[in-house]
Amino acid sequence: MVRLITHNLLACHVKGCTTNNFPLVFQDVQVELQVAEFNPDFIRNMLSRLEWTALVNAAKQVGDTSLPPEQPDMMDDELLQKLHHVLMEIHVTDGAMVCQNCNHIYPISNGIPNMLLAEHEIG
């Protein structure tokens, strides 16, 4: 599945595409919600790995506008719950992710994103 936590780590890796290759933009997505066990320590500790603005925008692309545009300094329980939902419970099952720089399309089908490149695209 492509959850937003994974999306926040992915970057385009087409040969020569090294700037503005993150974040990939969701396109024509189908979304499924699955309840996951809330682990506040995991969310709190993991957060420094993520790019906040990319996360907020990706959430909007899949129809969730619960996150504030700027990362708050204080992580209260309510915000951790929201983050848990956005990161761990929204699954993109089908659609695509598109590179803003080179327009390469990474398809998603049955919850599996295809990051394979054609031979001439490999760097």
Added chain:
Amino acid sequence: MKPVKSVTIIDDPQAHEDQHVHAVYDQIASHFSSTRYKPWPIIAKFLSDLPTGWIGLDSGTGNGKYLPLPADRPGSVLTIGLDRSRNLLQIAQHAGSEPGCLITREVVWGDVLGSGWRSGVFDYAISIATIHHLASHDRRKLAVQRLLQAVSPVHGRMMIYVWAIEQDELSKRSIPASGTDGSNHYPITGEDVFVPWVMSQSQHTAKGKFKNDVPSSATSKEVASAVPTLVAETPVYNRYYHMFAKGELKQLTVQAAKEFGLMVGSPESANAKGCRGVEVMQEGWERSNYYVELRRWVS
């Protein structure tokens, strides 16, 4: 004992892997997965020691058996599984699920030589029984460099497992020794082999439907490919492996790290501030495999 067969790679390494690794795993995915469920203890320990909130990459995740770990603290870390076989990924996607309680894992269809991640974004990376499927030294070295590149320069941890020429007594396989003089020593460069995968009858439903012909690029020593050899209606698939010699894995990782611009040693060995390096935390042989654990550091 199922003997493995020596092989000489004469075609392009990528084409060789497509035919003798990727196509094979897509065919045997379900049967293969049913035989791979037990995590190896050293890897389980590695995952168990990770701090809560860490995110990792399982490069060559196969059926995803390491994705649910650590067993004592499920959900304390997140491991994302990458594999080249889509059929294996479909199994990995629900690794560790109980009947009636479907758990979804994060999986990505990709190549271990790709780099579709923000650099240094992972806290840890594991590559278990994967790099030995790459058909040249340079490709195996690049696979190690992709792991070094994927993890944090400051604290990234890595664990790599590959198959050893030296097999234990419990192994189902016997390895041919090199050389025609009957001597029993192995080259430091390892050994390229085909390892047969015999589909059990119950798993085999597609008999007679294999559409490809035996390839013209078959090796001189053995005709083998993703096209199974039919032996009494039981298909046998030959998987390509590079079996590592003693010392070869460490040599490979050290070379990969140095050419990646890293010092190799402890952080204390750096003579200036701001140097980047990697330390070998442990290495060894376990159950017919060589393993190495690495940690990146900045002085």
